Amino acid sequence: MKLLIAIIKPFKLDEVREGLSALGVQGITVSEVKGFGRQKGHTELYRGAEYVVDFLPKIKLEIAMDDELVERAIETISSTARTGKFGDGKIFVLPLEQVVRIRTGEADIDAI
Amino acid sequence: MKLLIAIIKPFKLDEVREGLSALGVQGITVSEVKGFGRQKGHTELYRGAEYVVDFLPKIKLEIAMDDELVERAIETISSTARTGKFGDGKIFVLPLEQVVRIRTGEADIDAI
Amino acid sequence: MKLLIAIIKPFKLDEVREGLSALGVQGITVSEVKGFGRQKGHTELYRGAEYVVDFLPKIKLEIAMDDELVERAIETISSTARTGKFGDGKIFVLPLEQVVRIRTGEADIDAI
Amino acid sequence: MLQRPTPPMFTGKHFAVLFTFLLLLPSLALAAPSTPTLNTGDTAWMLVSTALVLMMTIPGVALFYGGMVRRKNLLSVAAATFAITCLVTVLWVVVGYSLAFKGSGAFIGNFSALFLRGIGPDTLTGSIPEMVFMTFQMTFAIITPALIIGSIAERMKFSAMLWFLGLWSLLVYAPIAHMVWGGGWLMGDGVQDFAGGTVVHINAGIAGLIAALMLGKRKGLGVQPMPPVNLAYTMTGAALLWVGWFGFNAGSALGANGTAGMAMAVTQVAAGVAALAWMGAEWALRGKPTLLGMSSGAVAGLVAITPAAGFVGIGGALAIGLLAGLICFWTAVYMKQRLGYDDALDAFGVHAIGGIVGALLTGVFSAVVLGGVGLSSNAHHSILGQLWIQSKGVGFTIIYDAIGTFVILKLVDWAIGLRVTEEDESEGLDITLHGEQIYE
Amino acid sequence: MLQRPTPPMFTGKHFAVLFTFLLLLPSLALAAPSTPTLNTGDTAWMLVSTALVLMMTIPGVALFYGGMVRRKNLLSVAAATFAITCLVTVLWVVVGYSLAFKGSGAFIGNFSALFLRGIGPDTLTGSIPEMVFMTFQMTFAIITPALIIGSIAERMKFSAMLWFLGLWSLLVYAPIAHMVWGGGWLMGDGVQDFAGGTVVHINAGIAGLIAALMLGKRKGLGVQPMPPVNLAYTMTGAALLWVGWFGFNAGSALGANGTAGMAMAVTQVAAGVAALAWMGAEWALRGKPTLLGMSSGAVAGLVAITPAAGFVGIGGALAIGLLAGLICFWTAVYMKQRLGYDDALDAFGVHAIGGIVGALLTGVFSAVVLGGVGLSSNAHHSILGQLWIQSKGVGFTIIYDAIGTFVILKLVDWAIGLRVTEEDESEGLDITLHGEQIYE
Amino acid sequence: MLQRPTPPMFTGKHFAVLFTFLLLLPSLALAAPSTPTLNTGDTAWMLVSTALVLMMTIPGVALFYGGMVRRKNLLSVAAATFAITCLVTVLWVVVGYSLAFKGSGAFIGNFSALFLRGIGPDTLTGSIPEMVFMTFQMTFAIITPALIIGSIAERMKFSAMLWFLGLWSLLVYAPIAHMVWGGGWLMGDGVQDFAGGTVVHINAGIAGLIAALMLGKRKGLGVQPMPPVNLAYTMTGAALLWVGWFGFNAGSALGANGTAGMAMAVTQVAAGVAALAWMGAEWALRGKPTLLGMSSGAVAGLVAITPAAGFVGIGGALAIGLLAGLICFWTAVYMKQRLGYDDALDAFGVHAIGGIVGALLTGVFSAVVLGGVGLSSNAHHSILGQLWIQSKGVGFTIIYDAIGTFVILKLVDWAIGLRVTEEDESEGLDITLHGEQIYE
Ligand SMILES: Nc1ncnc2c1ncn2[C@@H]1O[C@H](COP(=O)(O)OP(=O)(O)O)[C@@H](O)[C@H]1O
């Protein structure tokens, strides 16, 4: 099993989620994060102070899945989240050793 | 060492934390996330617009721990976070290669 | 490749980021988390109620990097984030199997 | 003024009115003193006072209470306050005003002014249009049930709340208003209640306590922390209550005169002292002066000076404010914990207790020797005598209110149930009752 | 009063003024009735009304609208409201007031009072200083374009908005104000518009619709959810609008008199009923009573009672409020979806529709048999006759407004473009237009 | 009016008062002009003005400042504002009012009205109850130290703040108020300060600068960004300041008359122009028009028109607003950065600078040739002469204020220390000083 972590642009969330659902992904955990990277930030102004905010709002998805789904999930996320501009984000794949569904106690593949 | 990631219902946080403390867990990192899964969302209404909010508030716990503690931690989290209804959440176990305590520079088991 | 997760004190963020930039790190994902640990919390007062808030605001950094950078990154984070007081935080190192840059489809080292 | 039978009068405001009368003698001498005429200055002030008291409820109470609940219930408290404002507005013009201010029954008015029949732009109450008097009184009828929302917050059904407070406004508020202000027996008895210590605050606070007891505690109380979502809202609400209270208290002079000026000054002083007292007690006993404490103290002082406003001097205001601040601090912070009822936002602890403190002390500090304008002739101008009269007023209000509230709530419980489900309470009333949430 | 040519008069307020006049006869008899004198009570009330109507726009409209947009656009809406307040303030004293209230043209005033030439502290309008009348009218000229911001929210350029609404205030608002209130042909025709149903609300709502159509829909509308960032702000804004509306409607009596009292009472009643109606319809048809619904309903009621305020009785207020609540609910919730224009915050759905409902019903409920003060003599006191006059007023306003708005927007579009780039819209106007954001 | 010795008078308002007097002659002729009588219209307006000025501080200043600090310090700023309101309320009735407005000393009043001894509901000041005058003045005494909080935000101890501002209100504010308004030497000298340019704004701003210098900079200034937590709060605060300023400036006419009307109109105009000027300068020089800029500009305009309000015409208001907006923009945005003091929220940059601009320009635009009501006879009606008198007033205020503030702060520093620990500053004052936080 793998844990996919995807960083995407916020307004792409719905599209990505629909893409993943179509693929059979049944659960996703989402959080609001700030990203620092090649995409350049915006300037904020406060009376005397003016500064560049380098950390831009991003959405982080965490999705546990079976190994065989990984390739297709990466493809789906890539295609739905892509705008072609800086800051589209990344996908990270981590090994996942164990999964438990709290409600039932089911484990691993059954628990995803 | 392992990194446990647990997704639970927000109002269960205090119970889970107490359970883990009883087990000897000394550190936890918590964040607010939104979960999408089998649990059905709620409807929101705004004048002409009505829509289902699929992403429900969840709490994510990240806990680094020694391998031997993992089984008992899973049990504790499962029993304290369970309500038996959809949406109780998941526990993910990831391999953890290295831990450093910033304050002292201690590493691995000593650093947890 | 590794995924470094660092938990630090919020007001150290800028220093740490600058340190990592100097090292050649080009991307970081940041989130606001709450930490529970050895550092003692503060007390809040609300009319009849007084309680200790154990969860303190922390910043979590996630940084994907090449294996060879890991050591120096740990050193940089440790030295810039250290105050010497409880609560300075932790660094966790996780194995990272795959990375994809959504914008270009580049993979692994090229995608970081 | 006692010779003019038509306009409703505030016997509680006997002295204040006499005073004003004497003050206005020269100008009245110019006009025809026998037929009441509209005074534009008085009317201007009462139009404004009406706006100010409405502002106390929306957005005042809505923000004051809204900021104190948990994030998931913020909108539900605001919605309850807003809906009650609208509901009582309608009930009042349909029947409430008539029940409270028409007829000469000892306990309740009559139905002669249903739908405000007979009141037009030219009907006067004293020197102001009766429509202004009616709307001014409406804002009091609105804020009183709105205050009760503090006791029932975070767990009552919206529908049950509407039924409860709607019925309460007709069956409890209107009669008490009639008895104290509209010509009923407490008015004749000599009770001094300048702007509503009994009618508004004790009344709301006791109903709140009964409702809190019947509803039971919020799930998790004492186990989970229940931090207020945004004390900046609460401070804003407290500040708007304070500013609006000038209309509440100084407006109760029913004119722009020396009594109104005096009422405004003592209102300001009592609020300030009470806030400092609560803050000081908190600082000494619990280590830190909080914004919630100051805001609560200010409201406690405003509540306590309400019955006294037109009657007492600056010394009285300082004393009443100080005592109200300390006593309400103790009630809300210590007594509540000890007794264990869940008066969520302290409608009882601040409004009933502050109201009782104020109503009794009005009987003390109205005395001329203590800088007041004088005690009721029914009390033979003795402090003990006035205290006895005040106690009767307070006691009767408490008993009538408690019974009335209990009966209404039993009825509503039987018909539709009072409390939301456990799950809805967990998830929060904003989403489950109203389908909305704060996104910021 | 028709003999005194100098002070601007509200022909729409003919009856109200006559009424007041009769009411004041005794006091006027004491003073010299031939030369107008300043009445301090009237002046006090108008000073306050001016403050209240300003409060409706800032912070009222700014919060009401600001809470309804997405988080990333909150400040942009507040900034637009604030900037328009400032811009119209200047335009009004430089030329707007003169265009609206000076001279006797059928369609527009003249330039005789540029920079308020000739108006000093001692110039009177009726019984109040003309400076007060001018500032009171300025607050109306401010809120009208501010309401339009609701239709164009979340996608218009700030610079284009300033040009559009600045020009609109001179080329559309000022002429219509002149025609209805300043001595123009609609005033002579007998249109009853007590406080601005046509001039303010229909005018703003139609301009909003045209602008929404010309701008096009927000990106993602109907696909992505667009949840309001903070309905506590919206509730606060609605409440301040409500409180401020007392100045708007009762202030339009231009004095502290029985008409003002009546106007205040019916304003309160219509707002309450309309909020309950919208909330009830929502509850019945969509399952839950929302805070946004109540707030919207209250505003709809306030809009609809605006033209009627000084003319109708309590029965009329109940009827107007009920109908406005239900009809505007239907417009904003159902009709908008069906027709598909993106009137983001329903300036058209609430203000134009509510204004039309109110303007027409004013012609019905002003009738003496229905509890009102009477219909215009031009209508031979017949309801049908008055309805016809009202319809002409409404119809003319709609046509003139729609054409004027269209032309101005075409011009601005041609000169600098109306809409922000797609990227700016995605990222949010707070950052991209103003370089600021909410951090909480 | 100089023959009547009892009521406190505003010599600065000499012309305004004369004007009003002439205006009221006909009505005064009817009453007995020799004995002052209560005017209900004037009283109504002053009751309202008092409420409006209180609203400027709570919630006005609390929200204006609260929104500008970092999230962790929001409540601490609100708490400071609220606590100062309460503290000054008590100090004022105990001794402050007497020091400022009783007796004929050149520099300070006397103790004759401790605890407001001798002032009852029937005591008049001009045509209004003295209690109303006293409470109106109290709200000025409250807002002045509250403004100073802007300079010391995010780093001063709560206890030190209370001692500092409490002492300051008695040792600095009361004497200056006496000198300019209460019969002291500056009043005799012919200084024109209609509503408090020197007494309130320059006074607060200079004290703020001294305090900012003595406290030192906030940790991390210039290194870490310090984004304002919620500019919607700041906008709301600015709007409430604006609305409340009608009470501040038009209320300073002490009656509902033509001068009040004029003061209100020029207040509105100056605020609008100054906001546009600041916004325009920002747009041109820094690329974007911000909501914070508009709000700051409006306040700058309101500050600058304060001393001029009853004296200048529309032309003067436009000029004063324009200059105040531009100059304060430059001070707050450029000069502060260059000089490097940490006047956190620009109490100095906006209030002192705006106040100085206004105080000097009052000496120019009051001239009849420039549309004003006329210059002081002490200045032989020459602009240069009046400028010299104004400069003396400004200069003396600055010097006295700077020295007084310095001494008080040294004392408080020596006794309990001024600044929180570095750690508390890092963690934020909300938690460390008040044990509370915003949870939203
Ligand atoms: N090495 C990294 N480790 C963690 N997160 C990263 C890393 N590089 C980029 N990110 C995340 O991905 C986002 C997009 O990256 P960026 O470099 O701006 O553009 P692009 O993905 O188009 O190359 C960043 O905002 C950040 O959240």
Ligand SMILES: Nc1ncnc2c1ncn2[C@@H]1O[C@H](COP(=O)(O)OP(=O)(O)O)[C@@H](O)[C@H]1O
């Ligand atoms: N495959 C998954 N990957 C990541 N998070 C998941 C996954 N499945 C579920 N979750 C998280 O667990 C939460 C609960 O899952 P859900 O399917 O609603 O109920 P249950 O855990 O009872 O089966 C979700 O809200 C989501 O946050």
Ligand SMILES: Nc1ncnc2c1ncn2[C@@H]1O[C@H](COP(=O)(O)OP(=O)(O)O)[C@@H](O)[C@H]1O
């Ligand atoms: N075992 C753990 N698993 C996950 N996070 C931890 C763990 N231990 C500590 N943390 C995180 O690190 C932060 C600092 O830890 P703490 O024990 O307070 O101080 P120190 O790092 O100085 O020992 C905590 O607030 C928490 O967020």
